[in-house]
Amino acid sequence: MTDQLNIGIIGGAGYTGGELLRILLNHPFVNVQFVHSKSHAGKPVWATHTDLLGDTDLLFTGDDLAMLVAQDGLDALFLCSGHGASATFMAEHDISDDIIVIDLSADFRDEHDDFVYGLPELQRERIQEATRIANPGCFATSIQLALLPLAKAGRLTDAVQVSAITGSTGAGQALAPTTHFTWRNNNVSIYKAFSHQHLAEIRQSLTQLDPDFSHAINFVPYRGDFTRGIMANVYTPYAGTLDEAKELYRAYYAGHPFTHLSDSPVDVKQVVNTNKCFLHLELHDGQLLITSVIDNLTKGASGHAVQNMNLVFGLPEDTGLKLKSVAF
Numbered sequence: 001m002t003d004q005l006n007i008g009i010i011g012g013a014g015y016t017g018g019e020l021l022r023i024l025l026n027h028p029f030v031n032v033q034f035v036h037s038k039s040h041a042g043k044p045v046w047a048t049h050t051d052l053l054g055d056t057d058l059l060f061t062g063d064d065l066a067m068l069v070a071q072d073g074l075d076a077l078f079l080c081s082g083h084g085a086s087a088t089f090m091a092e093h094d095i096s097d098d099i100i101v102i103d104l105s106a107d108f109r110d111e112h113d114d115f116v117y118g119l120p121e122l123q124r125e126r127i128q129e130a131t132r133i134a135n136p137g138c139f140a141t142s143i144q145l146a147l148l149p150l151a152k153a154g155r156l157t158d159a160v161q162v163s164a165i166t167g168s169t170g171a172g173q174a175l176a177p178t179t180h181f182t183w184r185n186n187n188v189s190i191y192k193a194f195s196h197q198h199l200a201e202i203r204q205s206l207t208q209l210d211p212d213f214s215h216a217i218n219f220v221p222y223r224g225d226f227t228r229g230i231m232a233n234v235y236t237p238y239a240g241t242l243d244e245a246k247e248l249y250r251a252y253y254a255g256h257p258f259t260h261l262s263d264s265p266v267d268v269k270q271v272v273n274t275n276k277c278f279l280h281l282e283l284h285d286g287q288l289l290i291t292s293v294i295d296n297l298t299k300g301a302s303g304h305a306v307q308n309m310n311l312v313f314g315l316p317e318d319t320g321l322k323l324k325s326v327a328f
């Protein structure tokens with residue numbers, strides 16, 4: 001029997017914080033020791049994450065962070081705050097190396113300050129040894145899982161084209177013109193074409209597997225009028241048969257519990273509310289099309305973070321993550 005892991009969450013009132021709580025409160029080896037929130041200090045967690053009524057009596061704490069992270073017995077800390085806040089927190093606090101830090105923001109994804117990029121399908125062994133983990137971005141996860149087998153086999157021989165659509169929760173809880181129901185409903189739009197911030201971490205991983213990879217990654221991100229999920233459609237020239245490509249993907253993801261190749265076309269609802277990534281391949285006139293679907297808040301964020309926690313603490317990778325999709 002594994003001892004209970006004592007966990008702290010910082011920035012707990014947002015979307016990824018809420019999703020993390022939903023998973024950790026049902027994790028067999030986790031005790032949530034505290035959930036810090038600047039905006040909701042003193043309020044019951046269920047008053048913000050209202051579906052958790054009946055699941056927890058925890059209150060958000062606004063206590064001094066230096067005191068909270070110095071508490072005896074704290075095993076891991078999840079950082080769920082917005083861009084830049086994790087870097088500030090780490091600069092201002094001396095966190096013991098005995099405490100595992102898993103950051104969901106983009107602040108350390110370039111692996112500075114001893115952070116390891118937390119994509120188990122790329123580098124599970126490095127994550128198992130890490131004390132600081134930078135959880136990947138949501139688009140970045142779906143796109144990388146579509147490309148890693150090709151990069152590993154040296155089969156990325158030309159530019160990569162990507163169009164990917166995300167649900168509105170990808171933008172966080174704060175209301176903005178582009179997350180307002182009136183604008184988002186019955187609407188589709190693109191943003192940050194060819195310049196999305198996740199391109200850097202995608203290239204970092206691809207060149208880790210194939211140091212010669214220097215081709216363009218032409219990424220057009222879309223905002224969808226649904227709340228959760230990402231579909232990425234990725235294509236690139238491929239000189240080989242479809243069966244050969246499928247074998248490449250099956251071999252690469254053998255032993256990875258969440259990433260699966262489907263012979264049938266995939267859709268977002270198959271993976272919403274799960275930590276899975278489903279992939280589907282098609283070959284058209286020498287272009288290999290890879291469709292990749294994930295839930296932006298689970299495999300794209302909080303589920304992925306728990307997967308990394310499981311790896312660091314030597315638990316089976318899918319502990320607490322055998323989640324049911326909504327399906328329809």
Ligand SMILES: NC(=O)c1ccc[n+]([C@@H]2O[C@H](COP(=O)([O-])OP(=O)(O)OC[C@H]3O[C@@H](n4cnc5c(N)ncnc54)[C@H](OP(=O)(O)O)[C@@H]3O)[C@@H](O)[C@H]2O)c1
Nearest residue numbers: 011012013014015016037038039081083105170172173301
């Ligand atoms: N959303 C996604 O799909 C996704 C996927 C991958 C990575 N990420 C990354 O994860 C980090 C957190 O993302 P997020 O989507 O959780 O952002 P969010 O919903 O905007 O929450 C960010 C922070 O806002 C604060 N906050 C301030 N006022 C609030 C209010 N009225 N209600 C709720 N929270 C409030 C919370 O901190 P306090 O509790 O301290 O006030 C919370 O940690 C970001 O760095 C993001 O880039 C997000």
